[in-house]
Amino acid sequence: MKIIVNGEAVETGSPNLADLLAELGKGDAKVATSLNEAFVPKALRETQALTDGDRIEIVAPRQGG
Secondary structure, three states: OEEEEOOEEEEOOOOEHHHHHHHOOOOOOOOEEEEOOEEEOHHHOOOOEOOOOOEEEEEOOOOOO
C-alpha cells in the first residue's frame, strides 16, 4: 500500500503503525506519532491499522530552547 510518511510517499506492507515504525528503523525510538492528523499514543500503535493513502507523521523530541 502507498502511504505518506512525514510528507514523502512510502510503499509498505506493514499492517499497523508499530510494524511501520519497525520497518523504518524507529521501532525502539522515542517518537510521537500521528495518523491522519490525530495523535496515536504508543500503547495504541500495535492496534492502529494502516490503509492505503494514510498520512503518518513521526516526530522525535528535541532538547534545547
